Amino acid sequence: MSISRKALITGAGGGIGSAISRALDARGYSLILVDREMAPLDAVAATLRAAPEKILCDLSSREEVERLCDRLGREHADLDVLVNNAGIVVPGAVTGLDQAALDLHLEINLRAPIRLMRAAAPLMIARRRGAMVATVSLGGVISLKDSAIYSASKFGLRGFLCGFHQELAPLGVKVSGVYPAAVDTPMLHHEALHGGSVLNFVDRVMTPEDIAAATLKAIDTGRLEVYSPWSASLMARLFGSFPWMIRPILPLMEKLGEQGRRKFLARKDLSAQQH
Template identity: 50%
Template sequence: MKKALITGGGGAIASEIATRLDKRGYSLILADIDEARMATVAQSLSRSAVAIRADLSTAAGVAALATFIETEHSDLALLVNNAGYVEPGDAADLAPEVLERHIAINLVAPMQLASVAARLMRARKSGDILSIVSMGGIIALKGSAAYAASKFGLRGFQTSIRSELAPHGVRVMGIFPSGVDTPMLRYEAQHSSGSALNFVGKVFTAAEVADACMSALDSGKLETYVPYGDSVTSRLAGAFPWMIEKILPMFEKAGEKGRAKFRAERGI
């Protein structure tokens, strides 16, 4: 039976991914700092899952999970880097430890875990590494500089290792969603510095992101966008950063209307 490890394993997107992988016959390993949330996800699956507490904001926590993979689950077939963190606010106003936390959870942890997984998978000539990146890894916006830095870095890392691992039968894929209805987005919806751009157009469900993950596993594509249309605008603006300041006010106005609607519909 193939094994898959999902970081942030107690979260909304992780729960949906776990359900789909469970149906595909994977044996699941969940890693999260919140043991209660993991237990809820594990109980929803058709077969027993391994749940390990992991604090990916610390070097020791990442190292412990990496060692666990290497020593206890060296036959890992799929790594899903799903854990994420965001604290909205101007970079000048965020404490150094908050800036560092973005990089630790969103970039360093997936890099370290992918490195271990790559070593094991390369030796076996098979395996998949899938990361939940973000549309924020394509276009950088005010109020999310640290988040954008971490996601831009993750996009670059996965693009590089894909080329390194392809000759060895190991696939590397990334999912780039725009706004997704998760506790993280609901926190941003209420935060004065939360990006209004998350609420331009449709807010996607965790289930839709999980479906995109399954499509990526089926196709093996490097990047899967949710939705594709948003990626066109984001990639264009990302290629010409000077455009962002010019178009941002228009999109922010639409986003604030979307935020108000999102909050009203969910009673937050």
């Protein structure tokens, strides 16, 4: 008789979240899907083999995050996997974004996943098993103009994962980050049309299923950092180590990225929507 395993996914109604949900469902996990609206969760649930539990939670609200954490402790002490997938990006210069945009990045991309991992950790430590994975970004390795606030939140998340990984590994709990390059989701479409970094399109654009596969790899191995694609991470990690190199080479990379962006828009039939 197989043992049922339980996984919680935030941002489950989005492109990457839905792909991760389907991948875990195929493995036989009992799923808890979290998002801020019910309609996307219903749509994802309709694609799954087993009916999931659906929880509404706006991760920008500290009160709602606390209620979710309390619910984990009361109802899901047997949680095996936590996937912090929810995220937000609002492209733009720092001086052009208002304080609300800054706060949203910090609350959703950084504070909420940390809070959820702190809530899940005692449950997993008590059983000496479990895996926590966060969808980070190559924006957590290298920071570029017009994404400074986004990168600040993701740099912070990467730093947290590194230290937390070291703390929990001896206790039998895995902590990992998945670092996608550009992924073909509505968020990327918005960036492509509204001033997001053209460097998203220097390398090939990944699919949500690619990131779901990387997430499963992180769950299985407990590796601290899983990159998708690995090739794109090489340049990001090089520039992340030597950030002074970014400005001299940026014009060339932007030229290549703009060519890739135009090809992407044409391939997705989005060119007519461009402002």
